[in-house]
Amino acid sequence: MEAAAGQAEEAEPGSCFLDRFRTERYEGAFSAGSWEQEFDKIPLFMKQSPAEIDPEQNPDLACLQSIIFDEDRSPEEQANTYKNEGNEYFKEKNYKKAVISYTEGLKKKCSDQDLNAVLYTNRAAAQFYLGNYRSALNDVIAARKLRPNHLKAIIRGALCHLELKNFPEAVAWCEEGLRIDSKEKNLVEMRAKADRLKRAEQRDIRKAQLKEKKEQSQKEALLAAIKERNIKLFLEASKEEDxxxxxxxxxxxxxxxxxxxxxxxxxxxxxxxxxxxxxxxxxxxxxxxxxxxxxxxxxxxxxxxxxxxxxxxxxxxxxxxxxxxxxxxxxxxxxxxxxxxxxxxxxxxxxxxxxxxxxxxxxxxxxxxxxxxxxxxxxxxxxxxxx
Missing domain, CATH: 3.10.20.90 (Phosphatidylinositol 3-kinase Catalytic Subunit; Chain A, domain 1)
Structure with missing residues (x-):
């Protein structure tokens, strides 16, 4: 009986603890109405990271980022990390953040020229999808300075020229790429399209020139006829009779x-x-x-x-x-x-x-x-x- 009583006395504190757990709010617990949003603030479970990280508001995430982008690591390692981050953003179709990541990688100025060429080419792809065709073209030109035969850069450069309606340049880029890989389907199709559009543009230019020449000839004939008839025209820019x-x-x-x-x-x-x-x-x-x-x-x-x-x-x-x-x-x-x-x-x-x-x-x-x-x-x- 004494032992039983002792056991009962020991169990009482546990029972009280459970009672308190049921009635009292646990400090730091999620709220019922916004637990999903609070859960998403934990770095390990975040679906997307914020564009800017404030160490005071998000110390855990800032700590993790400092580990990922440790300045003690080599420029090549840091640039490669930014490249991978940019690739993830690109897969998510978050092209603006992808551009930021690739730019950060290029800022490391690593000695791996192949890696730099990839960063330029990937940033060009992100810029292309944002509609920034001239920026994309500048990036592929920079990539080709590092790797002249970089086929992806050539393909994207041809696409940029096509969007910018630089049809002769698009044809030239396609031909350069086909000298590297004569069977590259994208370049074959793009060259045919660019060549067709180039010929159409040249035809339109010739038509416009002929039309302008004809109109100029008609205007000269009209002026000659008016002059022959001694008809006087009032010049709008003139205010004096003379x-x-x-x-x-x-x-x-x-x-x-x-x-x-x-x-x-x-x-x-x-x-x-x-x-x-x-x-x-x-x-x-x-x-x-x-x-x-x-x-x-x-x-x-x-x-x-x-x-x-x-x-x-x-x-x-x-x-x-x-x-x-x-x-x-x-x-x-x-x-x-x-x-x-x-x-x-x-x-x-x-x-x-x-x-x-x-x-x-x-x-x-x-x-x-x-x-x-x-x-x-x-x-x-x-x-x-x-x-």
Whole structure:
């Protein structure tokens, strides 16, 4: 009985300990809601290491890293460790960290040139997947300085040139690689693609050159026709009247913008006649009309008859009839107005000594004869009438 009692007395402390374990929180225990995140902070069980390690916040991890990258080890050993770390990041498709690791390995400046070439080539691969093609190309060039026949570097260099649309260079790199290994499938396929794209690019360049030459020839012919007709063009960059080119004698080929204010072009037809984009302004109603190709030999009245065959909806007073209209152009330099004869052709008006074509688009004002608006519009202005 005494022995039994003694055993019971000894068991009591253990029972109390278990009771306390059930009711009291263990110091340093994981919390129920975030135990997975806390577990992941233990270096041995980390799925990914943080980009930057603070020794004060993560002393265990800092200690492990110092063991892995011990400065007492040789530069070759350290560089190789960084290479392996970069390879692991590369497998995980974490190319940014892979670039950092390979860069750290290169910083060790080890004497193993083969290892340095691999570090450059691997960093080039990571840069390539990040879309940094020029950086990748610089790395493979550096790798080939160390190992000229490094086939992986040549393949990746050809890929970079292909992405950068340097097709002749891509072909040249492929050919260099095929001299090392004539059966390398990647190089064979890449060379065929680069050669095809190179020929297409050269064809496009030839087409563009021919087009430019043709356009230049057409522009020269157009300028010659305008000069022959003694039509004066207003230079946008000029503000003084004496800088206006008479007969284009001082104008370069780029002096005439054949693009009009509304996007169409002055052009020569097959018979050597000039067709102009012409703008009509109706200041009374703030309206406009645009004729994209007004033949220089066409009369104004012919266009008015077509334009006003039906009265426009904005003509509320029903007064814009072809025979009831007057046309004017403005001499901005002298602030004067000139009334046209609607029987005149466009060429006859453009050849007037005071008419200057601005922005490649002849412009004319349309007003109703003897209307109150016309009288107010011309108040204080000098008006000339053409025959």
């Amino acid at each position: 800088e206006i080119s008479h007969g284009l004698g001082e104008m370069s080929l780029n002096g005439l913008s054949s693009d009009s204010a509304v996007g169409t072009k002055v052009c020569l037809d097959d018979n050597g006649k000039v067709n102009w984009p012409v703008l009509f302004l109706y200041p009374e109603y703030g309206q406009t009309d645009f004729i994209s190709a007004f033949h220089e030999d066409s009369r104004f009245i012919d266009h008015l008859l077509v334009m006003f065959a039906e009265l426009p909806p904005w003509d509320l007073e029903r007064k814009y009839h072809p025979g009831n209209l007057e046309l004017y152009f403005e001499d901005e330099a002298r602030e004067e107005m000139y009334q046209l004869n609607t029987q005149n052709t466009l060429l006859q008006v453009l050849q007037h000594q005071r008419y200057f074509v601005k922005a490649g688009t002849p412009t004319f004002f349309v007003l109703v004869k003897h209307s109150p608006f016309s009288k107010n519009y011309f108040f204080g202005k000098k008006v000339h009438r053409l025959k």
